[in-house]
Amino acid sequence: MTEASLIGLFVATVSFGALLYLAALGELLAEKAGVLNLGVEGMMAIGAVTAFIVGVEFKNPWAALLVAMLSGAILASVHGFFTVGLGAEQVVSGLSLTILGLGLAAYLGKDYVGLPPGAELVPVEWAGFSDLPWVGPIFFNQAPIVYLALLMGIAVSFVLSSTRLGLALRAAGESASSTDSAGHSVLGLRLSAVAAGGALAGASGAYLTLSITPQWAEGLTAGRGWIAVALVIFGAWRPGRVGIGALIFGGTLALKTRLQPFGVDFSPIILSMLPYVLTLAILLIISIQARKRPSPAPFGLGLPYRREER
Amino acid sequence: MALLAVLFAFGMLTACGSDDSSSSSSSEASSSSSEASSSSETEEADSGPETKAAFIMVAPIGDAGWNYAHDVGRQYAEEMTGVETAYVDAVPEGTADFGNYVRDFIDQGYNVIIGTSFGYMDDMLALADEYPDVVFEHVSGYKMNETNFGNTFGRMYEPRYLSGMVAGSATTSGLIGYVAAFPIPEVIRGINAFTLGVQAINPDAEVEVIWTSTWFDPAVEGDSAQALLDKGADVIAMHQDSTAAGEKAEAAGARWVSYNTDMSEFAPEAFLTAPVWNWGPRYVQIIEAAQAGTYAPSAYWGSMAEGIVDLAPIASDVDQGVVDQVMEAKAAIIAGDLHPFTGPINDQDGNEVLAAGEVMDDGAMLGMMFFVEGVIGSTG
Numbered sequence: 286m287t288e289a290s291l292i293g294l295f296v297a298t299v300s301f302g303a304l305l306y307l308a309a310l311g312e313l314l315a316e317k318a319g320v321l322n323l324g325v326e327g328m329m330a331i332g333a334v335t336a337f338i339v340g341v342e343f344k345n346p347w348a349a350l351l352v353a354m355l356s357g358a359i360l361a362s363v364h365g366f367f368t369v370g371l372g373a374e375q376v377v378s379g380l381s382l383t384i385l386g387l388g389l390a391a392y393l394g395k396d397y398v399g400l401p402p403g404a405e406l407v408p409v410e411w412a413g414f415s416d417l418p419w420v421g422p423i424f425f426n427q428a429p430i431v432y433l434a435l436l437m438g439i440a441v442s443f444v445l446s447s448t449r450l451g452l453a454l455r456a457a458g459e460s461a462s463s464t465d466s467a468g469h470s471v472l473g474l475r476l477s478a479v480a481a482g483g484a485l486a487g488a489s490g491a492y493l494t495l496s497i498t499p500q501w502a503e504g505l506t507a508g509r510g511w512i513a514v515a516l517v518i519f520g521a522w523r524p525g526r527v528g529i530g531a532l533i534f535g536g537t538l539a540l541k542t543r544l545q546p547f548g549v550d551f552s553p554i555i556l557s558m559l560p561y562v563l564t565l566a567i568l569l570i571i572s573i574q575a576r577k578r579p580s581p582a583p584f585g586l587g588l589p590y591r592r593e594e595r
Numbered sequence: 596m597a598l599l600a601v602l603f604a605f606g607m608l609t610a611c612g613s614d615d616s617s618s619s620s621s622s623e624a625s626s627s628s629s630e631a632s633s634s635s636e637t638e639e640a641d642s643g644p645e646t647k648a649a650f651i652m653v654a655p656i657g658d659a660g661w662n663y664a665h666d667v668g669r670q671y672a673e674e675m676t677g678v679e680t681a682y683v684d685a686v687p688e689g690t691a692d693f694g695n696y697v698r699d700f701i702d703q704g705y706n707v708i709i710g711t712s713f714g715y716m717d718d719m720l721a722l723a724d725e726y727p728d729v730v731f732e733h734v735s736g737y738k739m740n741e742t743n744f745g746n747t748f749g750r751m752y753e754p755r756y757l758s759g760m761v762a763g764s765a766t767t768s769g770l771i772g773y774v775a776a777f778p779i780p781e782v783i784r785g786i787n788a789f790t791l792g793v794q795a796i797n798p799d800a801e802v803e804v805i806w807t808s809t810w811f812d813p814a815v816e817g818d819s820a821q822a823l824l825d826k827g828a829d830v831i832a833m834h835q836d837s838t839a840a841g842e843k844a845e846a847a848g849a850r851w852v853s854y855n856t857d858m859s860e861f862a863p864e865a866f867l868t869a870p871v872w873n874w875g876p877r878y879v880q881i882i883e884a885a886q887a888g889t890y891a892p893s894a895y896w897g898s899m900a901e902g903i904v905d906l907a908p909i910a911s912d913v914d915q916g917v918v919d920q921v922m923e924a925k926a927a928i929i930a931g932d933l934h935p936f937t938g939p940i941n942d943q944d945g946n947e948v949l950a951a952g953e954v955m956d957d958g959a960m961l962g963m964m965f966f967v968e969g970v971i972g973s974t975g
Contacts, residue, residue, distance in 0.1 A: 293825030297818050391685075399659035399838075401861060498813035498839045500861075503655065503685070507812045542819040545805045546826045550973055553808045 294536075294543050295423045302528075302535030303427070303434035304492050308513035309520070309527050310434075310441050311485030315361075316517055317445060318478035319458035319585040322364050323379030326510025327386020328357045328483050332490025334394040337501040340404035340494070341397060349404055350430070350491045357487020358480040360386055365479040369472060372589035383510070391503045402499035406430060406492075428496035430488065437485060442524035454478055458583035461590035471590050486510070515564040521571070521581040534560040646707065646886045648672060648878070649700040650682040651693065653712035654811075660836045660855040664872040665711045665734070667856075671875025678882055681705070688714025697722050701729055707885045709878065710734065720744060730885040734874075737894065745892030747877055749903040751781075752788035752960070753928050754870035756935035757906045757921050758852045759792020759802075761868045762830045764917040765850045766793075766800050772823025773804045774816055774833040774840045778975030780963045782834045785870075787967045788935045789832055789852075794969055795924070796917065803828065804972030813839035824849055830867070841865055857907040869907040876902045896957070900929045936960060941968040 308325050315322045336353035340346060364382045367373040406429050414425035445451040456464040457474040465471050489509075494501055512534055519534075520527030537559040544551050571580055648669075656666040662684060673680045683696050693715055697708055707730045710719050716736035723731040723744035731744040739745045762771050771793060775782050790802045803826070805819040817839035820831045824847045831844045832852040838861040844851040845862035852867050853859075859866040877897055884890040897903035906925060909918050927933035938949035943966045949955055964974055 287826060289825045289827070290822065293822060297821065301814075301818075395655060396657070398655045398657035399663065400657075493814065498817050498837070499842065500813060500838060502811065502813065502837060504811060505813060507809075507814065509814075538815075539818060542805045542807055542815060543822040545972060546803060546822050553806060557808070 290543070290546060292419060292422050294539055295419075296427075297539035297543065298532060298536040299423055299427060300431060300497065300535070301538040302532040303431040304489055304497065305509065305513050305516055305534055305538075306438060306528055306531035307430070307434045307489035307492065308486045308510060309516035309531060310437055310524065311357075311361075311482035311489070312514055312517045313482075313520075313522060313524060313527055314441060314454075314485070315479045315482035316522060316586055317458045317583055318454050318475045319461060319583055319588065319590070320365070320368055320475050320479050321375045321379060321587045322361065322382070322479060322482060323376060323514060324361070324364050324382025324386060324510075325486050325513050326506055326508065327383040327390075328360050328486035329386075329490035329493070329506045329510045329513075330390035331360050331386045331393075332357045332487030333494045333505055334390040334397070334490075334501055335487075336491035337402065337494040337499075338393065338397055340402055340499075341400055342403065344403045346404040346406045346495050349495060350406070350488060353487040353491035354484040355487070357483040357485070357490065359483070360389075361479050361483020361486070362476065364483075365476045368589060369475040369479065372591055375587050375589075387503075387506075394501045394503070397501045399500070399502070402494070404495065405499045406495045428492070430492040430496060433488065437488075438524050438528050445524065455583070457590075458585050461585050461588070465590070465592060475590075486513070489513070512560050515560055518571075518582075519560075519564045519567050521567070522583065523581070533563070645677060646882055647679045647681070647700075647703075647705040648707035648709060648882050648885075649697075649705040650680065651686050651696055651708070651710045651712075651715065652682060652684040653688060653714070654685060654836075656682070656684045659838060659858060659861070661872075662711070664856050665874055668872075668874025668878050672878040672882055675879060675882060677886065688712055693718050694722060701726055706730065707732070707882055709881070730881065730890045732881050739892045739894060741892065743890065743892065745890075745895065747881075747895045747897070747903075749872065750896060750898045751870055751872075751904050752784050752935055753899040754904050754906040755785045755788040756792035756795075756928070757925055758832070758868050758870045759789035759794075760796045760921050760924060761792075761909055761913060761917065762789070762832060762850070762852050763793035763796035763800050764914060765867055766797065766828075766830045768827050768829045769797070769800045770823075770826065770828045771800060771802045771830045771832060772820060772826075772828035773802050773972075774819045774823070774831065774835055775804055775806055776810045776834055777808065778806060778964075780961060783966065783974060784960055784963045785834055786970060787963065790967055790969050791935055791940070796920070800969070802832075802970050804966075804970060806972075806975065807835065811836045813837040816840050817843050820844060821847075831865075838862070853907075859907075859910075866910055867913065868909045871905055871907045873902055873905050898928075899925070900931070942966065943968060943970060 312325055332353035335356040336349040339349040339352045364378050367378045368375045408426045408428050411425040415421045453469045454474050457471050461471045516527055516530050519530040537556050541553045541556040650669045652662045654662045656662045669680050669682055686692050709732045711734040713735045716733055716738050719731050719733050720738050723740055733746045735748055736746045773786055793800050807815050807819050816835045816837050820840035820843040830850045831840050833840045833854055838858050841851040841853055841862035845865040850867050851862050851865040853869040856871050857869055934954045936955035938953040939951040940949040942948050
């Protein structure tokens with residue numbers, strides 16, 4: 286095992302971690318407001334394909350990222366319309382969103398399969414920092430979206446814990462009726478959280494087609510949206526813990542193939558399962574602790590709110 | 596209640612997790628797609644020529660790889676007189692879609708059906724029995740019947756060997772990375788042939804393999820290439836369907852041997868050459884036989900001499916002496932004077948597998964499950 290290989294492993298861990306973190310933060314926002322959105326995979330796919338298309342057509346990576354976030358938000362709003370607006374079953378609607386998003390992405394991207402990218406977001410150099418041993422390549426020579434993920438993590442954490450908006454948002458997820466009584470619009474809060482979550486999932490998808498593998502093909506997201514959903518549970522609905530979880534899950538993704546050049550004979554298939562196994566373990570811990578203290582899941586998660594049913 | 600919903604959600608999630616791994620084990624880049632995303636070009640049935648051939652493919656033909664190569668072959672066959680072709684792509688394996696498209700084509704008068712993905716095999720076998728007057732040819736499978744269903748594949752190990760020679764000349768670190776999908780004989784045979792080619796030019800160079808457990812996952816393919824580059828590899832070869840490995844090689848200033856088609860436009864600086872498919876002549880052969888009424892099913896394993904596999908043009912900066920050597924080897928393979936699997940061949944641990952001067956038979960090649968000496972990695 287050489288130093289370069291080990292550094293490479295950490296570079297990939299941070300990169301994959303950021304990919305998962307963005308999508309998981311979006312899911313966390315929606316769930317904090319009480320809306321479970323299982324459409325992350327679909328929203329990532331839409332973000333990935335629209336970012337690639339805009340890149341090819343307009344050669345501007347930032348416009349591509351913006352459009353990807355908008356597309357993710359629009360798709361998420363479909364889920365918001367059905368579940369928040371009409372009170373439809375969130376699990377069913379979310380799963381439909383994944384299927385819809387994957388199909389729509391395949392349809393939109395059909396003419397762009399196999400094309401070279403028109404725009405990319407390449408790693409940024411931080412003067413003086415990028416050349417440092419170890420931390421330089423690992424933290425100070427990543428693609429811009431990695432830093433966006435970090436900023437978003439801090440922002441989401443701050444908004445949720447220290448602002449009135451965050452308080453109202455959390456209240457909408459814990460007890461919609463009391464939020465309503467307090468004069469806040471549960472509908473507005475939930476719809477905004479779902480849309481913002483979609484935008485973050487879209488950004489995560491854009492990271493795939495603008496930086497990680499600058500190309501489009503069907504199946505590009507390869508189930509990573511589901512890992513993001515698991516990550517929210519793993520991180521017990523806390524932005525900071527979800528961030529640590531993202532690095533752990535990102536590490537298993539990077540290790541999946543990197544264990545082999547280290548000479549470790551360990552099945553990559555087992556490593557693919559690891560995020561889910563870890564999440565199951567956390568779920569088990571949460572369930573056991575539920576006797577002593579309340580579950581970290583928002584109390585109103587998955588429950589539609591109708592005023593007359595108060 | 597809330598936790599219950601989450602639990603249910605998680606149940607779905609793990610189900611999808613396992614679904615993911617099972618679908619990745621299917622042949623080639625199969626991903627779910629709707630009928631809406633598939634396309635076909637067909638013309639009026641009644642005024643058409645007597646032989647009409649329909650091609651069914653598993654992924655979009657724009658993938659630059661496996662499916663694209665088949666479409667190039669289809670267009671080649673389209674040039675034949677009295678022949679009309681059509682295709683439908685993005686048809687998933689293991690669903691009713693395949694049979695529906697085939698029946699639809701046959702209703703429109705198509706009398707040659709060519710399926711180009713491994714997972715179509717059993718459906719084709721059943722349909723061939725149902726429509727005895729239609730010729731069915733399956734690419735990459737092993738089943739056949741006695742009247743109207745045969746299979747086709749190519750001896751890709753021949754150009755793999757040649758591409759290895761080019762890679763061997765291009766490495767200065769002596770380490771060549773190989774990003775590969777699954778440890779099955781077809782892929783292992785390719786890695787071994789490639790390695791023997793490398794050693795023909797550069798006896799001390801080693802080939803390190805990373806298994807990705809997927810035919811198509813650009814993020815994992817790219818990261819595997821990056822891991823090999825991090826370890827010091829300066830040439831990357833692959834048995835995958837995306838171009839991700841090449842993009843990483845290009846970014847690192849390393850070189851790249853692609854697969855399926857000439858992918859030089861995706862990594863113009865890195866691209867060295869590629870073992871490629873050339874399906875056209877074989878398709879013409881099948882359609883001609885159908886036209887003449889002489890089609891007889893066979894298990895066709897075509898060689899470079901027959902033209903079904905070939906080596907893409909070699910990058911212009913490769914030393915002319917090396918190019919001459921490769922071309923000489925190519926001529927020798929085509930003439931039957933050189934077989935990539937000629938002894939002495941040792942396995943990874945140094946045990947002799949094939950004695951000096953002996954040539955490996957087809958059975959041994961088709962079941963190959965060991966790495967030759969000089970390959971780093973495990974066969975699974």
